[in-house]
Amino acid sequence: MAAAGAQGYARCAEGGLVWRELDGLVLVYHRPSGQTHMLASPLPEIMAALTDNPQLPSALLAHLSEAYDLADDDDGLAALELHLAELTALGLIRSAPCATP
Amino acid sequence: MRHALTLGIGPATFRIGSEWGQPIDQLSALYAAYPQDAAAVADYTVRLEPAGPLRRWWRPSVRIAGDHMLPDAAPMALRHGLLAAEMGMNLQMALGWRRHLLIHASSVEKDGRALVMTGESGSGKSTLAALLGERGWRFMGDEFALLDLSDGGVHPFPRLVSLKNAAIEAMRAEVGDSARFGPLLEDTPKGAIRHLVPPADAIARMREAAVPALLLFPRYGVARDVRPVGQGEVFMRLTQASTNYVALGEEGFEALHRFVTEVPALAIDYESGDEAAAMIDELWSALP
Amino acid sequence: MSARALVALLRDPVRASALAESEWNGIISAARAERLLGTLAVRLEGVDVPDPVSAILADAQLDAEREKRIALWEANRAAAALAPLGLEPILLKGAAYAAAGLRAGKGRMIGDLDILVPRDRLDEAEAALLAAGWEWVKPDPYDDAYYRRWMHELPPLIHRERDRMIDVHHTILPLTARPRPDAAALITQSVELGGGLLVLSQEDRVLHAVAHMMADGDLSGGLRNLWDIRCLLADIEDKSALDRRAAHHGLTAHLARARRLVAHVYGDGLRLTFADRLFVRRLLSRDAWGQDSRKWLGLAFYIRSHLLRMPPLMLMRHLWTKWRKGHRPA
Numbered sequence: 001m002a003a004a005g006a007q008g009y010a011r012c013a014e015g016g017l018v019w020r021e022l023d024g025l026v027l028v029y030h031r032p033s034g035q036t037h038m039l040a041s042p043l044p045e046i047m048a049a050l051t052d053n054p055q056l057p058s059a060l061l062a063h064l065s066e067a068y069d070l071a072d073d074d075d076g077l078a079a080l081e082l083h084l085a086e087l088t089a090l091g092l093i094r095s096a097p098c099a100t101p
Numbered sequence: 102m103r104h105a106l107t108l109g110i111g112p113a114t115f116r117i118g119s120e121w122g123q124p125i126d127q128l129s130a131l132y133a134a135y136p137q138d139a140a141a142v143a144d145y146t147v148r149l150e151p152a153g154p155l156r157r158w159w160r161p162s163v164r165i166a167g168d169h170m171l172p173d174a175a176p177m178a179l180r181h182g183l184l185a186a187e188m189g190m191n192l193q194m195a196l197g198w199r200r201h202l203l204i205h206a207s208s209v210e211k212d213g214r215a216l217v218m219t220g221e222s223g224s225g226k227s228t229l230a231a232l233l234g235e236r237g238w239r240f241m242g243d244e245f246a247l248l249d250l251s252d253g254g255v256h257p258f259p260r261l262v263s264l265k266n267a268a269i270e271a272m273r274a275e276v277g278d279s280a281r282f283g284p285l286l287e288d289t290p291k292g293a294i295r296h297l298v299p300p301a302d303a304i305a306r307m308r309e310a311a312v313p314a315l316l317l318f319p320r321y322g323v324a325r326d327v328r329p330v331g332q333g334e335v336f337m338r339l340t341q342a343s344t345n346y347v348a349l350g351e352e353g354f355e356a357l358h359r360f361v362t363e364v365p366a367l368a369i370d371y372e373s374g375d376e377a378a379a380m381i382d383e384l385w386s387a388l389p
Numbered sequence: 390m391s392a393r394a395l396v397a398l399l400r401d402p403v404r405a406s407a408l409a410e411s412e413w414n415g416i417i418s419a420a421r422a423e424r425l426l427g428t429l430a431v432r433l434e435g436v437d438v439p440d441p442v443s444a445i446l447a448d449a450q451l452d453a454e455r456e457k458r459i460a461l462w463e464a465n466r467a468a469a470a471l472a473p474l475g476l477e478p479i480l481l482k483g484a485a486y487a488a489a490g491l492r493a494g495k496g497r498m499i500g501d502l503d504i505l506v507p508r509d510r511l512d513e514a515e516a517a518l519l520a521a522g523w524e525w526v527k528p529d530p531y532d533d534a535y536y537r538r539w540m541h542e543l544p545p546l547i548h549r550e551r552d553r554m555i556d557v558h559h560t561i562l563p564l565t566a567r568p569r570p571d572a573a574a575l576i577t578q579s580v581e582l583g584g585g586l587l588v589l590s591q592e593d594r595v596l597h598a599v600a601h602m603m604a605d606g607d608l609s610g611g612l613r614n615l616w617d618i619r620c621l622l623a624d625i626e627d628k629s630a631l632d633r634r635a636a637h638h639g640l641t642a643h644l645a646r647a648r649r650l651v652a653h654v655y656g657d658g659l660r661l662t663f664a665d666r667l668f669v670r671r672l673l674s675r676d677a678w679g680q681d682s683r684k685w686l687g688l689a690f691y692i693r694s695h696l697l698r699m700p701p702l703m704l705m706r707h708l709w710t711k712w713r714k715g716h717r718p719a
Binding site: 031032033034035089091 | 455458459461462465466469521522551
């Protein structure tokens, strides 16, 4: 269990993203920056799993591995953390302290 | 400026000013069938200026300037002044146009439906459009295809066709009327260039849009082949081929997404204009 | 002179309906050259203009909205990069006007992001921005050393993915300039906007714009800078507070000249000193083709702008070094 205040991840305010499909890919238009991102799996799934309340990567991984065929182990967690950092740097999701573990 | 001309091409109006008479006289003659209303409000101003204090007379050298400019554009010899004016107008469109999604592509039309061809320079897209324009298609443009932001239609931008090197002879064989050709400009930065006035119906119908029906990525000089291109790749390549995709923001995003999902896309390789024309006829008649 | 027609229209937008179509080309070219077309478009909202003109103005508004959105995003990214240091950037110029919703920001082109941070935290800020994806624009060692020793900002940084520039200032005038604004006071008086962003106080915003135009530049783009000052002055509630603040920063004479120029160019006209008139001639030099019709005056102001920033011996050394590197005033 992580201590309260550890870094979690949450989705950004509603209305900032426009989603469109393109055979097998997801296009995201990010309104605040005017940038277009082309996302391949599992990035759209990760973004869809986020909520307004920040979640820890470990909790997210548990959730994602239930819904999809993802490895719920240390390698899976490291890969997920990389994806989360990448999406945060683009401003597509936000990182915030978790209130509760 | 000492010499000036206002010119309507497709939906855009240009005001071209020059310190020398020659480029303006050439433009005025080649664009004789286009609107030339000196009092019109121009979308863009292009200036052909001397590249230095004495360069109006001494080794006259043209700097392309205007509303939108490239800071480090190399000056051009006055004998290439016509090309400088064309480049100046293209630059205004590329950097300034906001009323359509602008794609670096040629286009032709038949039965209200448009064939759009895009690719690097040297792909032959410009020559192919000119060729098809002489063979039963309506020529819409050899440089920019303008995508409507609300209904997805393709609007023409039928400026003079810019024929380069071998394409000059190829089109001389295709077009009987030598009055449709501009002066031969030798040793330009892109080799030999000769401008061709589009067919009369292309000019008369230059404000008439068409529904896009097929997108081709032609490649000249490679053995005949036809391949489908995936939507993701088409989207990426068209964002790169568009000069105003980013500037248009969400409207551009929606227009491009619509185009990519609605218009089938193929890559074609060909070794001669005749071969490409035959391939295109075949692909066109196979469309639903 | 088209620049005159442009400022007349900015001053008094209803004149637009009385203009002949033939007058518009010169006005539009001058407005584009002075980067004032978006501002003009906002000023002319609701005024009857010919259709082709309203299409051009609509394009300009679209561009200005995009500029604003991108500037705010860049500010957001810079704030996110500096947040771990407990450092909130103070936005300057266009981004500040946009973020604070000021009338100076309406229709304005923005371009680079300018921020101010305390000088003693400059190294940390620089390191944090480099870690967040910004890179050096010019690795030229002379320019780099020059910036670090004498300028009021770091050498410009550009973001490697977003391709946008950021100028990180630690004060509002080069260290070589005669007036020495009180940078610490700029920071302590700054105003919280939320979202980890700050802007200068109302008075300091005016004085920064004045210092930038009157004591730092060669007046290229001066009409736009003067428009900013006009709008910022109109937002000032307490004129005497502004005067006191100007005196504190050593900018009293600069503020006085700015007020005279604003009144003359964008106001009801005002008697000018001889030197003021040279400023006005330089400001209003765009002709009907958008060209600078008074290039000699531009060169004079280029040299003046360097005199303002540097003592003479240093100026000679600097211009000589720049000249050898092939730099010429435009």
